[in-house]
Amino acid sequence: MTTHKLFIDGEYRAAQSGKTFDKISPSTGEKIADVHEALTEDVNDAVEAAQAALKGPWGKMPKAQRCDLLMKLADAIDARKADFMEAEVQDTGHTRGFAEKVEIPRGAANFRIFAEMLKNTGGEYFHMDTPDGTGAANLELHRPKGVIGVISPWNAPFLLMTWKVGPALACGNTVVVKPSEESPATATLLGEVMNEVGIPKGVYNVIHGFGPDSAGELLTQHPGVDGITFTGETRTGEAIMKQAAVGLRDVSFELGGKNPAIVFADADMDKAIEVTMRSCFANTGQVCLGTERIYVERPVFDEFVSRLKAGAEALIQGGPDTDGATIGPLISAEHREKVLSYYKKAADLGAQIITGGGVPDFPEGDYRNGGFFVEPTIWTGLPEDSPIVREEIFGPCCHIQPFDSEDEVIAMANDTNYGLSATILTENLSRAHRVGGQMEAGLVWVNSWFLRDLRTAFGGSKSSGIGREGGVHSLEFYTERTNLCLKL
Numbered sequence: 001m002t003t004h005k006l007f008i009d010g011e012y013r014a015a016q017s018g019k020t021f022d023k024i025s026p027s028t029g030e031k032i033a034d035v036h037e038a039l040t041e042d043v044n045d046a047v048e049a050a051q052a053a054l055k056g057p058w059g060k061m062p063k064a065q066r067c068d069l070l071m072k073l074a075d076a077i078d079a080r081k082a083d084f085m086e087a088e089v090q091d092t093g094h095t096r097g098f099a100e101k102v103e104i105p106r107g108a109a110n111f112r113i114f115a116e117m118l119k120n121t122g123g124e125y126f127h128m129d130t131p132d133g134t135g136a137a138n139l140e141l142h143r144p145k146g147v148i149g150v151i152s153p154w155n156a157p158f159l160l161m162t163w164k165v166g167p168a169l170a171c172g173n174t175v176v177v178k179p180s181e182e183s184p185a186t187a188t189l190l191g192e193v194m195n196e197v198g199i200p201k202g203v204y205n206v207i208h209g210f211g212p213d214s215a216g217e218l219l220t221q222h223p224g225v226d227g228i229t230f231t232g233e234t235r236t237g238e239a240i241m242k243q244a245a246v247g248l249r250d251v252s253f254e255l256g257g258k259n260p261a262i263v264f265a266d267a268d269m270d271k272a273i274e275v276t277m278r279s280c281f282a283n284t285g286q287v288c289l290g291t292e293r294i295y296v297e298r299p300v301f302d303e304f305v306s307r308l309k310a311g312a313e314a315l316i317q318g319g320p321d322t323d324g325a326t327i328g329p330l331i332s333a334e335h336r337e338k339v340l341s342y343y344k345k346a347a348d349l350g351a352q353i354i355t356g357g358g359v360p361d362f363p364e365g366d367y368r369n370g371g372f373f374v375e376p377t378i379w380t381g382l383p384e385d386s387p388i389v390r391e392e393i394f395g396p397c398c399h400i401q402p403f404d405s406e407d408e409v410i411a412m413a414n415d416t417n418y419g420l421s422a423t424i425l426t427e428n429l430s431r432a433h434r435v436g437g438q439m440e441a442g443l444v445w446v447n448s449w450f451l452r453d454l455r456t457a458f459g460g461s462k463s464s465g466i467g468r469e470g471g472v473h474s475l476e477f478y479t480e481r482t483n484l485c486l487k488l
């Protein structure tokens with residue numbers, strides 16, 4: 001049985017309480033690991049180690065050397081891709097394709113992009129005239145924010161944790177990471193690789209825990225933590241914001257979404273199906289940027305629905321050890337109950353169930369009967385104010401609605417408490433620009449989905465989050481700025 005310990009001050013250690021909790025496989029429903037549960041004394045030790053590293057070798061290290069170390073770290077992650085992949089797919093039940101093509105490569109990329117950026121980023125300079133005629137020079141200086149609390153989610157654990165740790169370390173901060181209790185493995189493994197490449201002890205720390213009065217909550221309230229970056233559900237974000245308020249801890253949030261896809265009649269239908277098959281069903285719909293609402297212009301509505309149905313019904317259910325699996329389980333029994341409750345609600349509300357709506361029927365004795373699998377599901381026929389159309393479900397499901405005009409579909413797409421992403425399918429460039437520019441979302445993809453240029457501003461508005469990370473935009477959260485005014 002695997003054991004995931006805490007990683008504090010450059011070494012693995014048991015929780016001082018000796019308490020552990022179970023990690024259950026999403027694919028089989030069986031226990032696969034014991035995870036050490038950090039409590040107050042462990043969280044204090046992790047924060048103190050991070051503070052010491054800031055004042056020690058890491059804080060004193062020249063920027064170029066720090067960035068070179070992070071480039072070495074990225075190479076080391078690539079070199080151990082198989083280990084990270086195995087850790088990730090066992091924790092999450094992801095199909096190997098998603099982990100191999102997206103998740104683990106992004107782990108390395110998330111360090112490279114910020115190490116390269118920091119090496120080539122300067123600061124503002126303004127010369128000002130002064131009454132005495134000699135003028136003054138204004139120089140923008142950056143320094144690390146300090147100790148960053150990173151609370152990372154289970155849907156893309158390694159990708160999303162490194163998307164925060166990459167810029168944090170590149171900007172000279174140190175981190176205490178609290179990965180989701182559903183996905184402890186890759187964050188824990190990264191500690192070993194940090195040591196291998198020579199990242200000083202205390203720069204990267206990992207604590208595990210869950211629920212109220214837990215490691216996560218202790219971290220968000222810890223006076224030694226200078227900022228909290230979190231990806232996850234909006235409700236949890238609100239709770240973290242309350243906890244971070246005392247001491248005015250800065251926060252950077254990427255939260256939930258109820259993202260629309262809009263398919264115009266002039267869309268390339270093959271492309272529209274390829275894009276929405278991924279945006280609805282990739283990672284079993286457990287992607288904050290994913291599509292759960294599709295709007296299709298009436299002349300192509302029937303064709304689109306029947307082709308998406310065919311695509312959904314062709315998906316092959318299985319965990320990472322089922323060759324050819326193209327859709328995996330949900331992360332936990334609890335999350336599957338949540339998704340199935342929406343499946344039931346949709347049926348009770350009289351939705352037309354185009355496909356799915358339940359759990360797959362596996363043969364007697366098949367390992368997947370123990371896992372947390374659900375059917376990919378497509379609905380039509382519900383009103384826009386239905387909870388199915390308004391609430392984030394975070395599963396392999398979508399509701400399809402016909403529309404007749406641009407104004408009508410823009411109003412429907414924007415009629416949501418969220419504002420994370422939107423996807424538009426049209427071959428008309430000016431329409432793409434016109435409609436895309438009216439989406440109340442942080443990211444709009446045209447004829448594509450999840451194409452990620454890491455230099456761009458990434459994040460959402462309304463209930464989808466606070467702030468933007470990515471490229472130079474990450475400097476906003478991960479550094480403190482000083483304007484140094486020199487009288488000449």
Ligand SMILES: O=C(O)C(=O)/C=C/C=C/O
Nearest residue numbers: 155163286287288289452
């Ligand atoms: O691509 C990213 O940087 C990112 O944050 C993806 C988020 C997916 C959330 O489910």
